[in-house]
Amino acid sequence: MKARTTMMTASVLALALGTAATAQDTIKIGLAPYGLNAEFMQLWTNAAEQHPAVTSGLVELTVFDGRYDALVQQDQFETMITQGFDAIVFAPIDVEAGATAVQLAHDAGIPVVGSNTRVNSDLLTSYVGSDDVQAGYLEAKAVLDKMGCTGAVVVIEGPIGQSAQIQRGEGNEKALAECPEVTVLEQQTANWSRAEAQSLMENWLTSHGENIKGVIAQNDEMALGAIEAIKAAGMDVSDFAIAGVDGVTDALNAVKAGQMASILQDGAAQAQGAIDVAIKAVKPDYEPMSEIWSQYPDMPWNGGTDAEYNVPWTPVTAENVDDLLAARQ
Structure with a gap:
């Protein structure tokens, strides 16, 4: 033992x-x-x-x-x-x-x-x-190209002070500078949130209605929120130029449906x-x-x-x- x-x-x-x-x-x-x-x-x-x-x-x-x-x-x-x-x-x-x-x-x-x-x-x-500057440029250019560089847009930003918000904003501004006839009606953060972006877009549609021709959203979630607001207002999503960044699953489906543009971030x-x-x-x-x-x-x-x-x-x-x-x- x-x-x-x-x-x-x-x-x-x-x-x-x-x-x-x-x-x-x-x-x-x-x-x-x-x-x-x-x-x-x-x-x-x-x-x-x-x-x-x-x-x-x-x-x-x-x-x-x-x-x-x-x-x-x-x-x-x-x-x-x-x-x-x-x-x-x-x-x-x-x-x-x-x-x-x-x-x-x-x-x-x-x-x-x-x-x-x-x-x-x-x-x-x-x-x-x-490179988030490049992403911001590409998404804004997709919106502006569809608009023919004329009309008015709204910009939905990421969390203020985060690098993606800052750098995608720089890219947005670079593309907008190439279309001096385009007016930015509103620019505000929705903190990467689909729900916050939907609320913002609802307010903006109430204020500006059909004057909004484009939506530059600094991520896909916010672009998708804007789409939901447009649908809820009884408006046709195809009348708007909309783009986001990330390539999340719902955005890929929205691109396939012809509702928005997106850039995949791996x-x-x-x-x-x-x-x-x-x-x-x-x-x-x-x-x-x-x-x-x-x-x-x-x-x-x-x-x-x-x-x-x-x-x-x-x-x-x-x-x-x-x-x-x-x-x-």
Whole structure:
């Protein structure tokens, strides 16, 4: 009995040591999206959770819902620092306020990789996202081209102070400058929200009626809200030029129905690319496990040390919309 007990003790000790070694080898990464209410950030987050390094157990990924609040995100960074996370992937709600959180992590020796939205900090290990100025230009141009560069538009903005709102706004202005005869009747934030955009558009239709010829919405959710308001007012959606950004599922269907234009933002590539870069910052000999680097040969891995990785946009067209929808199944 005594020998058996000793053998069992040795076995338990070996198992414990093996478990400790495994836990030590596991890389703890915190994923910090600005909020998870809408489909785009859900797709971005789901893609991160499906990264091969996560599903294989190399990475333990913890998701923190920022709830569209910069202070909440800062508190979450403090939690990750206290709990000894190895790296953080950060999509901030505010371009300025997010810098404080990055500073805290940097001071604690934790690398931070930005993704999707930007932060005004030079302490990021890298940034994996897309050019929002280009997106803002492309969506506004789609609206203005349909209008023939004449008439009046309304602009529905993202959360004020977030990088996507700022940069897509710059792109919107660039396109509008090319059409000096176009008037901007209203410009206001709907905070990426379909419901808020619907309410705004209802008010604007009451104030301006058929004078509104175009709707430049800085994301698809808000464009879809504007469409709902137009329908609720008994007006014909085809009488308006409407565009958004992201390529969420309902927007793809609306493009297919001829109701709006959209530009697909590949959140999956952004999130998985950011996970690869974050692992590299912790494990110098790491080679990327995501397929996105072969999917976008114009965005080479370059050893995972580039300061910025720019995922291309994909304009949604009648020719590619079915394939894009099929990819969501």
